[in-house]
Amino acid sequence: MTTLRRLRSSAAGLFGLIVVAAILVIAVVSLFWTPFDPRATDVASRWLAPSWPHLLGTDLTGRDILSLIMAGSRTTVLVAVGAGVIATLVGLALGALGALTARWMRETVAVLVDVLIAFPVLIIAMLISTVHGGSLWVVVWAVGIGFGVNVARVTRPELRRVQHSDFVVAGRASGLTPLQNLVQHLLPNIAPVFIVQLSWAMATAVLAEAGLSYLGFGASVVDPSWGILLADLQRYVQIHPLTVVWPGLAITITVLAFNLLGDALRDATDPTLRTGRRPANRARAGQPRLPEVTA
Amino acid sequence: MSLEVTDLVIEIDGRRVVDGISFAVRDGTRLGLIGESGSGKSLTALAIMGLLPDGATAFGSVRWNGREILNLPDRELAGIRGDEIGMVFQEPRTALNPIRTIGRQIAETIRIHERIGRRAARVRAIGEAARVALPDPERIVDRYPHQLSGGQRQRAAIAIALAARPRLLIADEPTTALDVTIQAGVLRLLLSLVESDGMSLVFITHDLAVLAQVATHAVVLADGRVIESGPLETLLTAPESPITQGLLRDATATLWRGEEEG
Numbered sequence: 066m067t068t069l070r071r072l073r074s075s076a077a078g079l080f081g082l083i084v085v086a087a088i089l090v091i092a093v094v095s096l097f098w099t100p101f102d103p104r105a106t107d108v109a110s111r112w113l114a115p116s117w118p119h120l121l122g123t124d125l126t127g128r129d130i131l132s133l134i135m136a137g138s139r140t141t142v143l144v145a146v147g148a149g150v151i152a153t154l155v156g157l158a159l160g161a162l163g164a165l166t167a168r169w170m171r172e173t174v175a176v177l178v179d180v181l182i183a184f185p186v187l188i189i190a191m192l193i194s195t196v197h198g199g200s201l202w203v204v205v206w207a208v209g210i211g212f213g214v215n216v217a218r219v220t221r222p223e224l225r226r227v228q229h230s231d232f233v234v235a236g237r238a239s240g241l242t243p244l245q246n247l248v249q250h251l252l253p254n255i256a257p258v259f260i261v262q263l264s265w266a267m268a269t270a271v272l273a274e275a276g277l278s279y280l281g282f283g284a285s286v287v288d289p290s291w292g293i294l295l296a297d298l299q300r301y302v303q304i305h306p307l308t309v310v311w312p313g314l315a316i317t318i319t320v321l322a323f324n325l326l327g328d329a330l331r332d333a334t335d336p337t338l339r340t341g342r343r344p345a346n347r348a349r350a351g352q353p354r355l356p357e358v359t360a
Numbered sequence: 361m362s363l364e365v366t367d368l369v370i371e372i373d374g375r376r377v378v379d380g381i382s383f384a385v386r387d388g389t390r391l392g393l394i395g396e397s398g399s400g401k402s403l404t405a406l407a408i409m410g411l412l413p414d415g416a417t418a419f420g421s422v423r424w425n426g427r428e429i430l431n432l433p434d435r436e437l438a439g440i441r442g443d444e445i446g447m448v449f450q451e452p453r454t455a456l457n458p459i460r461t462i463g464r465q466i467a468e469t470i471r472i473h474e475r476i477g478r479r480a481a482r483v484r485a486i487g488e489a490a491r492v493a494l495p496d497p498e499r500i501v502d503r504y505p506h507q508l509s510g511g512q513r514q515r516a517a518i519a520i521a522l523a524a525r526p527r528l529l530i531a532d533e534p535t536t537a538l539d540v541t542i543q544a545g546v547l548r549l550l551l552s553l554v555e556s557d558g559m560s561l562v563f564i565t566h567d568l569a570v571l572a573q574v575a576t577h578a579v580v581l582a583d584g585r586v587i588e589s590g591p592l593e594t595l596l597t598a599p600e601s602p603i604t605q606g607l608l609r610d611a612t613a614t615l616w617r618g619e620e621e622g
Contacts, residue, residue, distance in 0.1 A: 168414070229413075231454035238409055238449075239469045239520055240442030243434060249468060250457055336459050336504045 071333040078329025084322035091135050092142040101129035103136040103289055112305055121311050124298060130308060134315050136289035140201060140278075141271050141319060147205035148212065148270035149263060155213025156262070160220030160255075164228060165247075178217050186211030187273060194282040201274070204283045208273050212266035219262050223255040230254075257331040264327020268320040275316050291316050361425050361527045361560070362386050363408070363445075368420040368430075370403050370412065370584075378403055379584040380420070385528065390554065390561040392575030392592070394568060394607060400584040401564045402450075405530050408562075409447055410437040424528075443473050446526035448550075450533040452513035456505040462516040463489065463501025466523055473524040488519040493549060511542035515549065522553060529554060530562045535570065547573060568611035572596065580604050 072078045100118065107127035115122045121130040163174035190207035194200065227233060228251060236246050277283035278292030295312040302309050332338050363385040370378035378400040385391045393401045407418040410432060422430040429440060441447075449455040457465055466488050467481035476484070482501070489497035492515040505513055514534060521529065531550060535543040551574055554561045563574050571578060572592065579589040580603060587601045599605045 232457045235455045238441050238447040240438050240472045242438045253459055337506050
């Protein structure tokens with residue numbers, strides 16, 4: 066696929082692609098194998114510095130930090146993908162309803178989106194977690210819906226702009242049904258904007274999960290999570306400062322990779338950004354028209 | 361095959377912009393709709409295709425081969441658009457999807473109307489590109505609209521409009537946005553395709569000098585009304601209304617200027 070080839074040609078895109086792919090692989094591998102059991106405590110080897118066989122060292126109870134981070138990537142992937150899927154569905158559905166339907170419906174959705182944006186999603190997620198006990202799914206749904214609304218806010222005017230462009234009218238004139246027009250013209254043309262929004266939503270989901278788990282509202286204590294790990298380790302940051310770096314670094318690199326991948330995908334899906342030059346074909350103003358009369 | 365427009369009225373937010381236009385296009389006729397901007401000629405074309413913008417409503421009658429098609433739902437019109445009536449627009453810069461190769465856009469139009477595979481459609485698209493005289497058709501089908509010149513884009517738009525071999529082509533100022541040097545070429549191409557396919561043509565323009573090259577009949581519009589209509593020669597030699605006379609004066613003036621400079 067040419068889009069993939071173009072993606073690999075940019076350094077930032079390549080970095081994002083490799084890191085995101087690596088996290089996916091690590092999450093899957095951790096289901097079957099980690100260097101040590103991430104829950105196994107070993108008081109004899111607590112607070113080991115990075116060394117063989119504990120490559121990133123151990124924590125207060127002697128758990129292997131590398132294994133904990135590998136296991137925690139499962140939570141990260143689950144939250145990013147889950148929130149991404151929900152944000153896509155919510156964003157496209159609200160965007161389409163707000164752009165392509167009858168006027169009263171469009172205006173209702175526009176108001177609804179503006180109202181929903183004013184909702185403090187993370188605080189609501191904390192509220193639900195407090196009442197029902199912390200759960201990853203609360204985080205996934207809260208972030209998914211919350212950022213889906215943000216995605217809708219951007220895709221709605223984009224869809225509207227594209228829908229009124231000449232090539233969509235021309236598509237209808239050559240016999241495209243509304244659904245075919247949506248698939249062939251509308252969605253591909255909002256893809257660049259949509260991808261950036263979505264990658265940002267997924268990156269923020271990772272950050273939100275880590276943050277909520279850190280505060281004790283997200284993953285339950287028995288789940289592996291970078292946020293919980295960070296909270297555990299930072300209590301001893303003055304004695305063992307290096308240990309805090311690892312989960313922090315994992316979160317930062319992941320969020321960065323999602324954003325870089327999103328930006329690179331945006332560039333790769335928009336062919337007008339590739340060549341960098343657009344021939345000017347405007348008829349020159351001021352020049353007299355010289356139509357040929359003899360056919 | 362014939363197109364009959366009877367007492368067409370178009371209102372935008374209650375304001376009447378087309379006020380009872382009637383004309384007919386019979387087999388093999390090339391009809392020119394001429395008028396200044398705001399005379400309602402483009403809206404008339406959009407109403408025939410069922411492509412009026414939101415807020416515009418049409419009344420009256422548009423019959424295609426005896427069948428009433430005005431205000432038909434999109435789903436039913438989709439079978440007529442492209443397949444029986446094709447349309448070319450004024451602005452080639454925006455009439456093509458910027459993120460699809462032109463070959464793919466031609467192929468997709470073919471695939472709307474015929475059940476053929478992607479590869480077969482691509483081969484056909486190369487043929488269509490060659491038919492509208494795009495240079496190096498095998499390679500140009502893999503290029504994006506922004507990589508083409510204005511004239512090439514308009515040729516690609518014509519290829520898309522004619523891909524399913526419609527019986528009637530509506531061309532809305534197809535050469536107005538082009539450089540003068542390439543207008544004549546696109547006009548000649550349009551004419552030769554209309555003749556070789558035995559299509560009828562509705563050609564919309566504000567320029568009588570352009571109209572004189574393509575049309576057999578003409579309808580002069582002003583303020584949403586028909587001012588004068590008839591065979592082209594009658595209009596050119598014995599224009600009755602002052603509006604037609606004005607258009608004729610403008611066209612002659614352009615010619616004079618052209619001769620002085622050429």
